[in-house]
Every structure is written in structure tokens, then in C-alpha cells.
Amino acid sequence: MNDTDTVIIKKFIDGSEVAFDELVKKHSNKAYQVAYGLLGNNHDAEEVVQDAFIKVFKNLKKFRGDSKFTTWLYRIVTNLARNKYHWHRRRGADVNVSISDSMPGEINSVDMDIPDSKNEPLKILEYAEVEENLKIALNKIPEKLREVIILRHFEEMSYSDIASILNCELGTVKSRLARARDALKKELNKLN
Amino acid sequence: MNADNEKSVCISKERLSAHFDGELKLEKHEQEHLKHCSKCSSVLKEFAYLAELLKKSMQIEVSPGLNDKIIRKAKYGEDFERSIPFNFSGFFLKAASIVIFAALAGILFYNNIKPEQSQATSADITSLDQRKSVKFPAVNQQTVFLADLPQKNTTVNNLNLNTNGNIDYSNFARVSTGLDHKTVPLSTVSKRSIAINPLVEHLWVADNPENAVEFIKKSIKPNSKIKLEHNGNSFKIAFKTNKAQAVKIVKKLHDAGYKLISPAQPQPEQKVFPGSSNDNIIYRATFTRN
Numbered sequence: 001m002n003d004t005d006t007v008i009i010k011k012f013i014d015g016s017e018v019a020f021d022e023l024v025k026k027h028s029n030k031a032y033q034v035a036y037g038l039l040g041n042n043h044d045a046e047e048v049v050q051d052a053f054i055k056v057f058k059n060l061k062k063f064r065g066d067s068k069f070t071t072w073l074y075r076i077v078t079n080l081a082r083n084k085y086h087w088h089r090r091r092g093a094d095v096n097v098s099i100s101d102s103m104p105g106e107i108n109s110v111d112m113d114i115p116d117s118k119n120e121p122l123k124i125l126e127y128a129e130v131e132e133n134l135k136i137a138l139n140k141i142p143e144k145l146r147e148v149i150i151l152r153h154f155e156e157m158s159y160s161d162i163a164s165i166l167n168c169e170l171g172t173v174k175s176r177l178a179r180a181r182d183a184l185k186k187e188l189n190k191l192n
Numbered sequence: 193m194n195a196d197n198e199k200s201v202c203i204s205k206e207r208l209s210a211h212f213d214g215e216l217k218l219e220k221h222e223q224e225h226l227k228h229c230s231k232c233s234s235v236l237k238e239f240a241y242l243a244e245l246l247k248k249s250m251q252i253e254v255s256p257g258l259n260d261k262i263i264r265k266a267k268y269g270e271d272f273e274r275s276i277p278f279n280f281s282g283f284f285l286k287a288a289s290i291v292i293f294a295a296l297a298g299i300l301f302y303n304n305i306k307p308e309q310s311q312a313t314s315a316d317i318t319s320l321d322q323r324k325s326v327k328f329p330a331v332n333q334q335t336v337f338l339a340d341l342p343q344k345n346t347t348v349n350n351l352n353l354n355t356n357g358n359i360d361y362s363n364f365a366r367v368s369t370g371l372d373h374k375t376v377p378l379s380t381v382s383k384r385s386i387a388i389n390p391l392v393e394h395l396w397v398a399d400n401p402e403n404a405v406e407f408i409k410k411s412i413k414p415n416s417k418i419k420l421e422h423n424g425n426s427f428k429i430a431f432k433t434n435k436a437q438a439v440k441i442v443k444k445l446h447d448a449g450y451k452l453i454s455p456a457q458p459q460p461e462q463k464v465f466p467g468s469s470n471d472n473i474i475y476r477a478t479f480t481r482n
């Protein structure tokens with residue numbers, strides 16, 4: 001646990017509710033980024049972050065500090081995101097609407113990128129398309145591989161932190177990461 | 193080093209992956225191999241490319257109100273409700289009064305709307321029929337839940353207006369009453385919260401539809417990707433945006449003289465929408481010549 005989080009949590013345990021506000025402000029953005037990476041949509045990611053912090057608020061006084069606060073927080077976020085993902089899958093609602101979908105009755109539709117006049121427009125447009133493809137590809141790789149690659153590329157999280165968050169062995173993280181990169185590359189190749 | 197040799201001593205992807213992440217120190221012979229092997233080097237380059245892509249794609253910010261929402265919900269949400277002692281008789285009386293009040297309000301509201309629609313005369317119908325004919329774009333009924341095209345058996349239909357898409361419905365909106373949907377004059381809905389669908393399809397009429405494309409281009413984020421299709425006198429445009437931006441664009445187009453035909457939300461007059469302003473939507477519009 002880094003000092004700042006330790007101090008904030010100590011304040012909270014001593015009765016300062018404002019300390020919780022500090023934790024939310026400090027970590028909500030990162031928690032949201034992880035949730036968004038795992039779920040791929042804004043609405044679900046926000047819900048997961050809200051629920052995660054509610055859990056934190058309820059259990060913070062019991063937090064012993066054996067691991068980093070962020071490890072604990074991201075474990076909650078990952079578990080909640082996992083639940084939400086499975087809930088959507090059961091309901092068959094995880095279908096992404098893509099801007100590339102044809103409109104009904106559309107024939108010979110041609111994608112046309114309208115370039116902006118500044119900031120290397122072609123590069124920006126190319127990147128927008130790659131980013132869209134990345135989202136689709138992430139959605140297609142197995143959930144366990146997606147989790148590990150999102151956590152790794154988020155703040156360069158260490159293998160041991162990832163293992164702690166996902167409650168698995170270090171070797172599992174290592175092999176899953178290699179498989180995740182391979183799977184992601186294959187899916188991106190298919191889309192390109 | 194020939195290809196066979198390269199293949200026989202290539203480093204496993206798992207080891208390369210861990211080495212790339214700084215979690216594994218390669219053996220001396222592996223380090224040596226890496227200096228000469230184009231295959232292993234290109235694997236590392238791919239990892240670097242993916243890492244950059246993932247990092248960039250995760251640079252997103254939470255919506256401004258989220259922190260307050262979290263704090264409020266965590267501190268006062270469930271605990272606040274739990275702290276109120278449950279009083280059954282008081283609860284029953286309150287619930288009954290709410291039901292009676294809602295029923296009275298509903299009757300009053302319905303009576304306010306009904307005469308307005310049923311007072312249309314044959315002259316009104318003629319004037320509607322003489323308007324410019326336009327086709328509605330197809331609407332995916334599964335995604336449309338609050339604002340929709342007028343359908344058969346609505347009050348509008350009782351005026352003997354046909355619903356084959358040749359009528360201007362821009363003064364009406366479909367709204368949810370909780371149990372079903374009603375077609376009501378647009379002027380009555382601006383203060384009610386009406387949902388914006390994840391997929392909005394709008395039909396606009398303009399003197400110069402081609403100008404609308406430039407207009408939209410200026411109104412959205414510079415790096416947005418736009419799908420555009422030109423077909424005779426009409427332009428179809430589609431892009432990803434969020435609720436707040438869609439509302440602004442619709443208002444801007446309306447203020448610039450473009451005429452919105454479809455009753456789907458957001459409408460230029462509508463001011464209250466549920467959900468977060470950052471909710472992503474896809475906006476598809478067809479601009480047709482007046």
C-alpha cells in the first residue's frame with residue numbers, strides 16, 4: 001500500500017468520511033478505465049465503478065492493508081465486471097452496434113472518412129478505425145485473456161499484482177498474457 | 193543465420209512476452225539470438241504495437257458527475273433508506289394518496305391532449321396532405337422504446353391520415369406512459385424526461401442537404417469517423433457520438449433552418465433526457481432536398 005492511500009484509509013477508519021471522497025477522486029478514473037477495458041461500454045463501466053466503491057465504503061474499515069488498496073479495488077472491479085459480462089451473455093445482450101453496420105435497404109454503401117484540416121487527419125482517422133477494431137477484437141478473445149491483458153497494459157501492472165487481483169498463479173498470468181497477445185493479434189488481423 | 197537455424201532456437205512467445213514486460217531476464221544465448229533473429233524481433237515489435245494501442249485506447253475520462261454520484265450512493269444510498277423506521281400505516285396512506293394523485297393527474301393530462309388532436313378538421317388534413325412528401329427511414333423497433341414513429345390505431349390515425357410515410361409528423365412525438373405508448377403533440381413533451389435511444393435515426397429536409405454534411409462535420413469532434421452515403425437528392429450520414437452532443441447537433445441544425453421530420457428523440461424542443469450526457473449513441477441522419 002502506498003503511503004498516501006494508507007494515510008487516507010487511516011483517516012477514514014478514524015471517522016473521517018471526507019477521506020472516502022478523496023479515495024473516490026483519486027482512483028475512480030483508473031477504476032473506470034479498467035472496467036471500460038473489460039466491458040467495452042460506458043454505461044456498464046460506470047455502474048461497475050459505482051458498485052465497486054459502494055463495496056469499498058462498506059468494507060474499508062475491515063481493510064487490513066495486506067495488499068495494496070488498488071489491488072483490492074481492482075479485484076472488486078474485475079469481479080463485478082465479470083458478473084456483468086456473464087449477465088449480459090446470459091441475456092444475449094452483448095452485441096455491439098457498429099457504425100459500420102449497414103442501414104436497412106442500403107446498397108453499395110461506401111465508407112467515407114471526412115478528414116479534418118488539422119492534426120494529421122489521415123493518421124487520426126486511421127487510428128480511430130484501429131481503435132474501433134481493437135474494441136471488437138478485445139470483445140472476441142476469451143474473457144480470461146482479456147482480463148489479463150487489460151490489467152497488464154493498465155499502468156503497467158506487475159505480474160504479481162495481476163495474479164493477486166485475479167487470484168491465480170504467477171505462471172498462469174505469464175502464459176495467459178502470451179496467449180492474449182497472440183489471440184488479440186489474430187483477431188485484429190482478421191478485422192484488417 | 194539461415195531460416196532453419198533461426199526456427200530451431202527461437203525464443204518461445206511466452207518467454208518473449210514476459211521479457212517484453214520486464215518480468216523475465218533472458219538467458220545469455222537467448223539475448224544473443226534476439227540480436228540476429230528477425231522473427232523474434234518482429235514478435236517483440238508486435239507486442240510494442242499492441243501495448244501502445246491498448247494504452248491509447250484506455251485514455252478515457254469518467255463523466256464529470258460520476259464521483260459525486262458514487263459518494264452520494266455509497267454514503268446515503270442504502271444506509272439512508274435503512275435509517276428510516278418503517279411505519280406500515282403511514283406507508284399505506286402515503287402510497288394510496290400517491291396512486292390517487294397520479295390517477296387524477298393522468299385523467300387531467302389525457303383530457304388536455306385529446307381535444308387538441310380530435311379537433312383537427314378536414315381542412316387540417318388537406319393542408320397536411322399538400323405538404324412535401326417525404327419517406328421515413330426504417331426504424332429498428334427493437335431498439336426504439338420511447339419515441340417512435342406514429343403507428344396505426346393512434347389518435348393521429350383516427351384523423352384518417354395514412355401512415356405510409358407521406359405525412360409530416362414533426363409536430364407529434366411517441367412517448368411512454370409506463371404501460372404503453374401514446375402519440376402526443378410535441379409541444380407538450382419538452383418538460384418531460386424522454387429517453388434517447390442508443391441508435392437515433394432522423395430524417396431532415398433542407399434546401400441544400402449537401403451543406404448539412406459540412407455543418408455536422410463542424411459540430412462534432414475533429415477525429416470522429418463519419419460514414420457518408422450520397423444517393424441522388426439525399427445524403428445519409430452516420431457517426432458515433434454521445435447524448436449531449438446529439439442534442440446540441442439537433443438543436444443547431446434546427447436553428448440553422450433544417451427541418452426535422454422524424455419524431456424520434458432528441459427533438460430540438462425537448463429539454464429533459466434521462467441517463468448520462470456521456471452515454472454513447474449512434475446518430476444516423478438522412479438529409480433530403482426540400
